[in-house]
Structure formats: C-alpha cells, structure tokens
Amino acid sequence: MPRTASASFPAPVTSVASLTPHLFAPDAVRPLRAKEHFLSADTFVELHQHPWPQLTFSTRGVIRLSTEDGSYIVPPSRALWVPANMPHSIMLIEDAELRTIYLHAWLAPSWEKCEVLEISPLMRALMLALDTTPDGMPPADPQAPQRERMIAPLLVDEIERATQIRIDVPLPTDKRLRQLCEALLRNPADRSTLAERAATIGASERTVARLFRDQLGMSWQQWRQQAVMAHALPLLARGMAVSQVAAASGYATDSAFCAMFKAATGRSPTSFQHKKRSAATA
Structure with missing residues (x-):
C-alpha cells in the first residue's frame, strides 16, 4: 500500500x-x-x-x-x-x-x-x-x-x-485547485487523501472532486496518477533503481508501485528503464 x-x-x-x-x-x-x-x-x-x-x-x-x-x-x-x-x-x-x-x-x-x-x-x-x-x-x-x-x-x-x-500534467485555472495540484507536484511522495488536501485549501472533498472533473476533465485519482507518473518516468529514464523510484513516488513496496505503473502504461518499470538506457547508449 x-x-x-x-x-x-x-x-x-x-x-x-x-x-x-x-x-x-x-x-x-x-x-x-x-x-x-x-x-x-x-x-x-x-x-x-x-x-x-x-x-x-x-x-x-x-x-x-x-x-x-x-x-x-x-x-x-x-x-x-x-x-x-x-x-x-x-x-x-x-x-x-x-x-x-x-x-x-x-x-x-x-x-x-x-x-x-x-x-x-x-x-x-x-x-x-x-x-x-x-x-x-x-x-x-x-x-x-x-x-x-x-x-x-x-x-x-x-x-x-x-x-x-504526452508527458504533461495539466493544471487548473481555479486558484484553490491549482494550489492543491502544485503542492503535490512539489512533493509527489505525499500520499495525503483528497479530503486532507481539500481541507488545506478550505474546501470540501466533494467540491474539489467536482472541480477536477469540471476543470481538467478527469478524476482526482487520474490526475494524481498522471502527476506521479510524470515524476517517476524521468527517474527511471536516467537509470534510478525501481525501488528508489517507488520510494520517491510514495510507495512502501516495489510491487504496489509496479502494479500502478503497469496499469498506467501496459509495461513494467524495468522494461521501460531498459529501453531508455539502450536508447541513450545507441
């Protein structure tokens, strides 16, 4: 977890x-x-x-x-x-x-x-x-x-x-939601819940969930996964060990990180890492 x-x-x-x-x-x-x-x-x-x-x-x-x-x-x-x-x-x-x-x-x-x-x-x-x-x-x-x-x-x-x-993380125009998003981008390892994050900007969890749908066309979970992936991909691309990338992304186990990564990309982190190292030395 x-x-x-x-x-x-x-x-x-x-x-x-x-x-x-x-x-x-x-x-x-x-x-x-x-x-x-x-x-x-x-x-x-x-x-x-x-x-x-x-x-x-x-x-x-x-x-x-x-x-x-x-x-x-x-x-x-x-x-x-x-x-x-x-x-x-x-x-x-x-x-x-x-x-x-x-x-x-x-x-x-x-x-x-x-x-x-x-x-x-x-x-x-x-x-x-x-x-x-x-x-x-x-x-x-x-x-x-x-x-x-x-x-x-x-x-x-x-x-x-x-x-x-496509390796971008869209940002909203709503100032409160943008503050919440930028906080996660500064610290992708922080796994606070949406309710906890909503409280920091003085909004309810329901309001923030609606803002994600209205402003970014995706759920909070989808946006957070995209932000974490954008953080993890370059770490893998430059050769960092999967265990270190998992820890930097807020995962206590490699298996949990690998499961998320494979669900998002269809590949394991190791196969992506190998491809990037090969491309860099070609």
Missing part, C-alpha cells in the same frame, strides 16, 4: 530571473541562437516570456517547465517546444546542463502549444553544434552565423519529424 510521506523540510529553492534571453535574440542574419547554463538542483527560473519560440533540453539532469496550462517533465532524452510569447518558468529537479535554442519566427514551426519531443541523434548533434556565445562577445567560432544558417533548415525538419510524447 502507498505510504504517507513523513514530515520533512524541503530543500531550499534558489530563485533567479530569466536567463538573459535578450542576449541571444534570433534575427534574419542569425535565425538560430543557442545558450547554455549550468544550474544546480532546486533552482527556480522565474516566470518570463519572449517574442520568439524556443526548444529547451538538458544534456544531463531533469527539469520541469511550467506554463499557465500545465507542467512538463523534460529528461535528457527529450526536448520541449515552447511557442513565442508564452509565459513559462523552469524548476531544476536535479543538477542540469540546460540548453535553449531560440528560433526566428519565420523559420519555426507554427505550433501554438507546448510539445514534448523525442530527441533523435541527429537533432542532438545539430543542437550541440550551435555556438553559445551571447551578444556583445565575439563568437567562439567566427563562422558561427554561417553555420547557423546552414543548420537551421535541417534542424527544423528534425523538429517537425520528431515523435511527440
């Missing part, structure tokens, strides 16, 4: 402003711009937006990018497409090397919502080949602008061909 998480003090969060997107603005001469930041776990990049779309990924470490509509878990095997002018924030789940590719509007796909993409070997190579020197400094490679213009059409083609994966 799932366990109720014991009381503990959360790790301190370091909050930083947007990571200088103005120093990497794409234009007609340089339609692709790439930036790189090394950030520690529990760093929070505050809500911001910019007038060009971006592709965010990490070469190591797992991040969670959030918008007004939901939260997206992004392990190193995936990238997240964020449309232009969409407010977003980023939470570092673990130490990460964060890379962001900005694209000029005329070049980018016309997607209007966030998309989680599987990174192909070619896509990864193209993104890592881009110069990450900010404006105001000479590029490390003097040929960077020319190379960016040559890389751009092939990278966009790879983005449009990429497999899109």
Whole structure:
C-alpha cells in the first residue's frame, strides 16, 4: 500500500530571473541562437516570456517547465517546444546542463502549444553544434552565423519529424485547485487523501472532486496518477533503481508501485528503464 510521506523540510529553492534571453535574440542574419547554463538542483527560473519560440533540453539532469496550462517533465532524452510569447518558468529537479535554442519566427514551426519531443541523434548533434556565445562577445567560432544558417533548415525538419510524447500534467485555472495540484507536484511522495488536501485549501472533498472533473476533465485519482507518473518516468529514464523510484513516488513496496505503473502504461518499470538506457547508449 502507498505510504504517507513523513514530515520533512524541503530543500531550499534558489530563485533567479530569466536567463538573459535578450542576449541571444534570433534575427534574419542569425535565425538560430543557442545558450547554455549550468544550474544546480532546486533552482527556480522565474516566470518570463519572449517574442520568439524556443526548444529547451538538458544534456544531463531533469527539469520541469511550467506554463499557465500545465507542467512538463523534460529528461535528457527529450526536448520541449515552447511557442513565442508564452509565459513559462523552469524548476531544476536535479543538477542540469540546460540548453535553449531560440528560433526566428519565420523559420519555426507554427505550433501554438507546448510539445514534448523525442530527441533523435541527429537533432542532438545539430543542437550541440550551435555556438553559445551571447551578444556583445565575439563568437567562439567566427563562422558561427554561417553555420547557423546552414543548420537551421535541417534542424527544423528534425523538429517537425520528431515523435511527440504526452508527458504533461495539466493544471487548473481555479486558484484553490491549482494550489492543491502544485503542492503535490512539489512533493509527489505525499500520499495525503483528497479530503486532507481539500481541507488545506478550505474546501470540501466533494467540491474539489467536482472541480477536477469540471476543470481538467478527469478524476482526482487520474490526475494524481498522471502527476506521479510524470515524476517517476524521468527517474527511471536516467537509470534510478525501481525501488528508489517507488520510494520517491510514495510507495512502501516495489510491487504496489509496479502494479500502478503497469496499469498506467501496459509495461513494467524495468522494461521501460531498459529501453531508455539502450536508447541513450545507441
């Protein structure tokens, strides 16, 4: 049976402003711009937006990018497409090397919502080949602008061909329900009942259950399972032992976690983990 998480003090969060997107603005001469930041776990990049779309990924470490509509878990095997002018924030789940590719509007796909993409070997190579020197400094490679213009059409083609994966957790517009949802996202191991969670926001269990149906089109149990799965999948993808993932997800036994996982995905956690490790070393 799932366990109720014991009381503990959360790790301190370091909050930083947007990571200088103005120093990497794409234009007609340089339609692709790439930036790189090394950030520690529990760093929070505050809500911001910019007038060009971006592709965010990490070469190591797992991040969670959030918008007004939901939260997206992004392990190193995936990238997240964020449309232009969409407010977003980023939470570092673990130490990460964060890379962001900005694209000029005329070049980018016309997607209007966030998309989680599987990174192909070619896509990864193209993104890592881009110069990450900010404006105001000479590029490390003097040929960077020319190379960016040559890389751009092939990278966009790879983005449009990429497999899109549903690994998001939708968030409600109701402020009280959003507070409840965000509390679970901060601590997926907490197995408090819906009645207990409802009390923390001054609502009845019945009211909260109705809000889940009305705002998100799913039950509390369905949403909680999706949130726990979004937390567990990247842990498995980077090779964490199933027993550790089960504990981090609030399960007292591996068997209970495996049963939930298989019911949700049709596969065991071990088979998913093996597939991801193979893909990463291919």
